[in-house]
Amino acid sequence: MGRITRSFAVTTHSRNDDTITTDTRAGFVVVEEPLEIHAGGQQLVRLMRSPGNDLELVHGWLFSRGLITAQQQVSSARYCAGATGPNGENSYNVVEVDLVAAPEEAVSSAAPVELSPHAIYRVPGQLAELAKPFRRLSHVHTAGAFDHEGGLQEGFADINATNAVDKVVGSLVLEGNGHMAELFLGTTADVDQSLVHLVRNAGFTGLITLGEVSSAAVETARESDFTLVGKCSPERFSVYAGSARR
Template sequence: MATDPTTRHRAIERVLRSGEEQQRQHLDDLLVIEEPMELRIDYAIAGKRASRSLAITMRTPGDDEDLARGFLLTEGIINSEADLLSLKRCTDGQGEESPNIWRATLAEGCNFDPGKLQRNFYSTSSCGVCGKASLDALHHQGVMPVADGPAIDAELLLQLPEQLCAAQATFDRTGGLHACALFNARGELLDLAEDVGRHNALDKLLGRALRRGQLPLGDRILLLSGRASFELIQKSLVAGIGLVAAVGAPSSLAVDLSDTYAQTLVGFLRDARFNIYTHPRRLT
């Protein structure tokens, strides 16, 4: 049987109180694996090739290639699959692949600005920039207001969290992962990704869409298992998603961002209710 790269077992003690007595049980628990992944980048500058470490993120192993691809897309390093010559695991001095280090080689014509390496990426830091600077950065990245997609039945949204929960295989066994999913206008689940990091889960999802040539995703619904933060909305806008729904609350900057880019944002999608924060025209 193949080893699951996303989980590992751990012997634990469970403490239970019944009345005045305390009991202890020895159990086997299943933990979500969290490991660092480094992404290195090889690019052309002034007619020469250069190489730098781009980012390190704590992630759940699995779908690493799509995680790297999605990160490059949503951070504005690449705009299309054509910008990426190769994406491979790095090797050590003995020629063995390193499981946690990946190298992205950009095409000669990729318009990559090495100055981007000097700032904190949105996915790894939610502080250090003001709201206006964040919006300006998206504008300079070339992100445009999302196009109108198909009208969505508001009642249909209420069915999506249950589908997401039913499809979260690793969360069901561990309770320790975030998830995001893509649905079509009929409420059919198209794809799902899980990770210990919310931004990683979305990068995995969007990296697969990029690899499959499915972008932009203007006719899709994105469902987030937790809250809607600025970095998640930023990533969804790069993919052209018109409707984002979150089980949890949106932040103020997430609402501002969705509003500015004509995106419909729904929050607190649970318990047979939800709030529409921006552009309700997509929901009938």
């Protein structure tokens, strides 16, 4: 669909010493639109997301919340033809899924592994690459699935950090990989307790963020024997739970 940015008439004020100037050229922002996930004619959730990779987002949301444990439990996923915008065009903002099995418990993660510092140091640069389609903008959240050597397997960007993670999870589910226990999740977002729960329940061995981590995130990671790395940059990182090889 390609509608990841949108321009508005914006007045930008700038100061240089005592001189103030204005610029009325168009300003670009990240597109944020609703996405409704329906099953059996009933709405399961209404998300606000950056359009694109919606089927990955849908599968990731279902998997991470324990509603499915494999792609085969979704017999079909399609945009609703009746979901139209103001001009009668399909808004692509409602997805109907047909589930063939009752909700099951999500797969828990395997025991944490000692990640190599060299693998961890590779994460920031690769997450930055994922944000390049949004280069006109100051910041979007990116998330990626990395192997234990630091190689990027899947990655997405979204205005919402959780959506970016769900898109990664959904992509892996759609590919039928189901090998999250062999991967760790990297993100640019600050990490709270709910994000630790989401990533761990999806089955990843650990979570690495370029941002900050909350006290509840640290406590949850330690209590559940889950690797958590924060403040990751090309020069340094901090291990809050689990360990990294020397």
